[in-house]
Amino acid sequence: MKKPIINVDNVTICYKAGYAVSYKTIFKNLFKKKDNKVNKPFEAVKNVSFTVQRGETVGIVGENGSGKSTLLRALVGIYHPDKGEVKVDSEKVSLLALGIGFQSRLTGYQNIFLSGYAMGFKKQEIERKLDEIIEFSELGEFIYKPVKTYSSGMYSKLAFAISSTLSTGVLLIDEVLSVGDIRFQRKSQARIMEMINDKERSVVIVSHSDDVLREICNKIVWLHKGELKMFGEANEVLDAYTSFMRN
């Protein structure tokens, strides 16, 4: 068997506290036993293990709050596992997620470069893809305006254009199958399919859409309350998951 590109080994991720330290919480914790402390650690992901091979597409399913996004963030390196190990054997990993990742005072054009540099691309590599990104984002003249002037649709179009054009060996997708208006949705879905079908690229995708997952995924990770409930062939896991959710 080939060496997996992503290896998640017995990973546990805790959220230590919901918010920053205050003297009140320290004072409240002073006389409490370990288990009763305010802000006691919450395990969002518990002892999860799975692997992803090169070129494979793996879906993650689970109820809201089951740790799907937390797991993706661990794969991209934003969170560090409290126990276990995450190994990603690729220099460039990108996370395609809803929400902003831009600096609002800077222009869309500047943010393309910033995102590219943050992903580890060189200037020439970004410049080569620049026209394609701008064209795909459909922003026109707005690309030279500060991002804070954008509508939410424009935001996500630009974000999608950047992370899908600057291609990386590992692509993580967090629920972004419906970006922008219907026309852009069709366009972006075609782009996602194109990326998924690339034999060199490994994709991990979080989605609630059963049809989409069945169509594109080789394997499925099913998380339930942070624990790994099932990991295996897509149809098999999805059948089990759907019948579980119906009850």
Added chain:
Amino acid sequence: MRLVNDIKKFSRYAWYNAVAELKAQVAESYLGWLWWILDPLLFMFVYSFVFVTIRGGQSNIEHFPLFVFIGLTFWNFFASTVQSSVNVIRSYRAVLMKTYIPKFILVLMLELVNLIKMMIGLGLSIVIMAFLRIPFTVHMLEVIPILFVYIILTFGMSLVVAHIGVYIADFNNIITVVLRLLFYLSGVFFTLDAFEGKVFFGQDLLSIYNMIIPTGFIIKQFREVLMYGYGANYSRLLYWLIGGIILTVIGLYLTYKHENNYMKVL
């Protein structure tokens, strides 16, 4: 080593971000980049006015406006970098939730922004010197080692502050007060002559001062080599260089060790 790799990979990000940040500051204001010159100049007038008035129409410091201008230029570099570092990780939350960026890169970015402003101030000081016919000397080149020490020291300090700022949201308030105190202690608009020759527990008071107030000591060094044509105090500079390196190592250690928890706290 991880640090070298990260610098290689992300220094472009820090540089591009710093320049973009400066451009945004220019684009958002009416007078644009003129503020980089106007700001220290206006404060120079304010302090000169206030102190000359208080002292009854005269100041015993020669070229007092230039004296204040140099003080402010170099003080602002330190103060702005440290102050904005407190909340830098918090304010980059949206970006950091989508990609991994080593946290020291953000501090480096802030320092670059303020470094560019400080270099403009330095250039302006030299123009004012020419205007006041203050002779240029070879000692002016000693600005370079002083800058080097100052940059390292500010970086180390800012890193540590950035780390604490993540966990303690109101650390900003504390830093504001500490910086204000340091501002008054740093001799931005007065000389340290009062300390000279005074003895405190068998030690020269000025020497003690130079060992505990880095900003005051370094601002004085800049004035010595620029305005007065003296050389810098290298033994004490080395002392602060080592201090700066120690702070940098501590800061890097803290931010690397805890950076993956930052995002869970914020």
